[in-house]
Amino acid sequence: MLSEITLRIEKIQSPLREAGADALLVSYNANIYYTALRFFRGYTYIPAEGEPVFFVIKPLGLAETLPNAVQIRKPEEIPAKLAERGIALPSRLGLELDTMTWSDIERLRKAMSPSEVLNGSPWLRKARMVKTAAEIKMMEFDGVHQTEAYRHFTKAYREDMTDVEFQIELERILRLEGCLGFSRVSGALMEINMGSVINGDNADVPTPYEFAMGGEGVDPALPGGANGKTMKPGTTVMVDMCGAFNGYQTDLTRVWRIGEVPELAQKAHDCSIRILRALEEAGVPGVPCADLYNLATAIVEEEGLSDYFMGHRQKAAFIGHGVGIELNEMPVLTPRSRDVLEENMTIAIEPKFVIPGVGAVGPENTYQVTPKGLRNLTPLKEEMIEL
Amino acid sequence: MLSEITLRIEKIQSPLREAGADALLVSYNANIYYTALRFFRGYTYIPAEGEPVFFVIKPLGLAETLPNAVQIRKPEEIPAKLAERGIALPSRLGLELDTMTWSDIERLRKAMSPSEVLNGSPWLRKARMVKTAAEIKMMEFDGVHQTEAYRHFTKAYREDMTDVEFQIELERILRLEGCLGFSRVSGALMEINMGSVINGDNADVPTPYEFAMGGEGVDPALPGGANGKTMKPGTTVMVDMCGAFNGYQTDLTRVWRIGEVPELAQKAHDCSIRILRALEEAGVPGVPCADLYNLATAIVEEEGLSDYFMGHRQKAAFIGHGVGIELNEMPVLTPRSRDVLEENMTIAIEPKFVIPGVGAVGPENTYQVTPKGLRNLTPLKEEMIEL
Numbered sequence: 096m097l098s099e100i101t102l103r104i105e106k107i108q109s110p111l112r113e114a115g116a117d118a119l120l121v122s123y124n125a126n127i128y129y130t131a132l133r134f135f136r137g138y139t140y141i142p143a144e145g146e147p148v149f150f151v152i153k154p155l156g157l158a159e160t161l162p163n164a165v166q167i168r169k170p171e172e173i174p175a176k177l178a179e180r181g182i183a184l185p186s187r188l189g190l191e192l193d194t195m196t197w198s199d200i201e202r203l204r205k206a207m208s209p210s211e212v213l214n215g216s217p218w219l220r221k222a223r224m225v226k227t228a229a230e231i232k233m234m235e236f237d238g239v240h241q242t243e244a245y246r247h248f249t250k251a252y253r254e255d256m257t258d259v260e261f262q263i264e265l266e267r268i269l270r271l272e273g274c275l276g277f278s279r280v281s282g283a284l285m286e287i288n289m290g291s292v293i294n295g296d297n298a299d300v301p302t303p304y305e306f307a308m309g310g311e312g313v314d315p316a317l318p319g320g321a322n323g324k325t326m327k328p329g330t331t332v333m334v335d336m337c338g339a340f341n342g343y344q345t346d347l348t349r350v351w352r353i354g355e356v357p358e359l360a361q362k363a364h365d366c367s368i369r370i371l372r373a374l375e376e377a378g379v380p381g382v383p384c385a386d387l388y389n390l391a392t393a394i395v396e397e398e399g400l401s402d403y404f405m406g407h408r409q410k411a412a413f414i415g416h417g418v419g420i421e422l423n424e425m426p427v428l429t430p431r432s433r434d435v436l437e438e439n440m441t442i443a444i445e446p447k448f449v450i451p452g453v454g455a456v457g458p459e460n461t462y463q464v465t466p467k468g469l470r471n472l473t474p475l476k477e478e479m480i481e482l
Numbered sequence: 483m484l485s486e487i488t489l490r491i492e493k494i495q496s497p498l499r500e501a502g503a504d505a506l507l508v509s510y511n512a513n514i515y516y517t518a519l520r521f522f523r524g525y526t527y528i529p530a531e532g533e534p535v536f537f538v539i540k541p542l543g544l545a546e547t548l549p550n551a552v553q554i555r556k557p558e559e560i561p562a563k564l565a566e567r568g569i570a571l572p573s574r575l576g577l578e579l580d581t582m583t584w585s586d587i588e589r590l591r592k593a594m595s596p597s598e599v600l601n602g603s604p605w606l607r608k609a610r611m612v613k614t615a616a617e618i619k620m621m622e623f624d625g626v627h628q629t630e631a632y633r634h635f636t637k638a639y640r641e642d643m644t645d646v647e648f649q650i651e652l653e654r655i656l657r658l659e660g661c662l663g664f665s666r667v668s669g670a671l672m673e674i675n676m677g678s679v680i681n682g683d684n685a686d687v688p689t690p691y692e693f694a695m696g697g698e699g700v701d702p703a704l705p706g707g708a709n710g711k712t713m714k715p716g717t718t719v720m721v722d723m724c725g726a727f728n729g730y731q732t733d734l735t736r737v738w739r740i741g742e743v744p745e746l747a748q749k750a751h752d753c754s755i756r757i758l759r760a761l762e763e764a765g766v767p768g769v770p771c772a773d774l775y776n777l778a779t780a781i782v783e784e785e786g787l788s789d790y791f792m793g794h795r796q797k798a799a800f801i802g803h804g805v806g807i808e809l810n811e812m813p814v815l816t817p818r819s820r821d822v823l824e825e826n827m828t829i830a831i832e833p834k835f836v837i838p839g840v841g842a843v844g845p846e847n848t849y850q851v852t853p854k855g856l857r858n859l860t861p862l863k864e865e866m867i868e869l
């Protein structure tokens with residue numbers, strides 16, 4: 096356990112030192128979990144060299160069992176506790192400016208009184224972007240259980256069900272398979288319960304959220320995903336549900352159809368599978384993420400399907416994204432991305448189409464980048480499944 | 483619809499003007515929903531006097547149907563769009579410093595270049611703390627459906643079930659009753675799926691989260707709530723599950739027991755009910771929240787139950803909290819609170835006990851503050867229910 100923590104801390108220390116910082120003080124939930132292998136309320140102090148110190152506010156008792164941990168009541172106690180351990184106060188201090196609130200950052204700035212505050216968020220994103228062997232193992236576990244749950248989805252269907260009723264049964268199947276029912280997301284632009292079930296024309300309703308697909312939702316407070324309409328013959332149902340079976344997650348989409356669907360929908364679905372095969376082969380370390388995006392759109396253009404790709408009335412600007420502790424990590428597969436694939440990145444690829452009057456099509460898999468190409472962590476039949 | 487928006491905007495403008503601000507630019511999800519009656523990605527601009535302007539990034543098309551809305555691609559376009567409408571750029575600008583990230587705030591500061599940034603978060607908390615008639619109606623709806631779902635929970639139990647298996651069935655019952663399965667919370671210190679089911683000794687496991695009760699959880703990434711242990715005779719099961727049936731929510735806890743439980747647990751549960759009755763009568767406009775807290779602890783001390791009140795190994799520092807769009811709103815019932823009850827505040831009160839070896843006891847209701855005392859929005863039998 097401790098060596099895994101050391102490995103992660105060293106991955107963070109590398110960009111930290113490159114930026115000329117003396118230390119990084121971590122408090123964002125996903126990063127606390129990343130640095131301590133468990134979530135606690137408090138702070139992980141990471142010096143430019145050497146071991147981290149975990150400042151634990153809650154739960155009581157944890158500081159007694161976690162190595163290098165110190166119990167505190169509030170962050171203002173950190174400087175004195177560091178001094179007790181013979182650690183000099185950092186002059187150039189990294190804080191998570193992209194994820195912590197303005198008020199949280201100001202409180203930490205006052206408590207630590209550094210000469211300069213640097214943005215530590217990119218260092219953490221960069222470290223977390225390439226997974227360790229232990230992280231890959233956790234995501235393999237997620238993939239095994241998520242695909243196993245998906246195998247049971249077809250039998251949850253009953254004629255004249257609404258999309259919400261169908262989704263409720265899928266949620267139960269996932270939970271019984273061990274899904275935590277909760278996964279972390281970065282930023283405020285993804286609010287959803289356990290995922291998205293998009294049925295028929297609801298696929299073409301624009302959403303305010305940053306998901307690849309839209310949907311009206313059942314309430315104006317949460318305008319995304321299923322909208323409570325009955326599932327009808329000749330339409331598709333896209334299922335993109337929670338893959339968090341531990342602190343990590345995989346991201347998996349499959350498409351069901353109710354009876355026969357128009358040829359255009361089938362063609363688009365086949366095109367999506369063709370894109371996945373092409374990207375699996377092309378996706379080796381050293382390849383720019385923008386190239387993968389362009390490879391996908393070239394195939395879409397060749398097949399004359401651009402009008403429907405990644406949405407119809409409103410389009411998403413990416414075809415894939417990193418995934419791990421959070422559903423949306425680095426890198427993001429966009430035409431303007433400057434990221435380059437590295438071994439052991441984990442990336443969800445979702446080349447999806449919205450066919451007006453029919454629904455959304457196109458599978459999504461989560462992959463590990465390897466020297467031989469993309470390794471599928473969510474292997475499962477990709478063809479449309481009849482309900 | 484528009485008059486409800488006007489009512490809310492005027493409630494926000496009152497503290498805004500008191501602070502001497504020229505305008506407030508809202509972007510936090512819960513506050514966007516509060517000001518527009520629907521969630522969108524973008525900004526609500528609230529001048530010190532007059533009508534708001536809604537700057538919508540997504541969904542596409544919304545700006546055409548929402549009155550006073552303008553489509554933008556990014557916040558940097560706001561100053562020019564204000565100028566087009568003849569609105570002078572605000573010099574003293576309120577931003578949501580307590581809920582938006584440091585980087586978000588800096589981007590807005592650069593985009594709007596005000597002479598001074600003020601913290602608008604307290605103005606919004608204050609406005610949202612006292613509900614409008616329309617908000618009370620939405621919470622009445624939540625209460626009706628949440629209590630209806632709770633009435634069906636007993637029949638989900640089977641002998642030798644784990645707490646997680648029981649919780650999964652309760653989630654399904656709630657969802658089928660119309661629960662969105664997602665509710666907004668303020669801050670990073672409450673992560674959970676659809677609520678908490680705490681069984682037996684798991685109640686005494688400290689959590690890092692700010693919930694009233696603890697629990698180990700099933701994974702170190704999410705250490706709260708059910709831990710997957712079998713439910714056993716002689717213990718209690720506390721159920722505190724999601725009450726969001728629209729953009730608002732009620733908060734409701736009931737306790738089940740498996741067979742007979744020790745007298746101490748029954749005594750503590752009865753004490754909790756006694757506290758609720760006392761607070762319902764005492765809770766009229768003008769009463770300090772701290773007085774309600776002290777009234778509760780006085781009853782607990784009189785009954786000699788202080789060791790178990792609001793936790794045993796780790797204690798929560800409150801006995802109730804505002805609830806509405808978010809699960810944790812103002813006011814909070816703590817001994818140091820400076821808030822005073824006002825008519826149409828909505829408050830969840832949860833005087834709970836943890837009895838070692840038995841489990842958690844004590845019901846929770848959500849109330850509306852009225853001149854006659856607290857009006858229960860979640861009326862439902864409060865005695866322990868046998869499984």
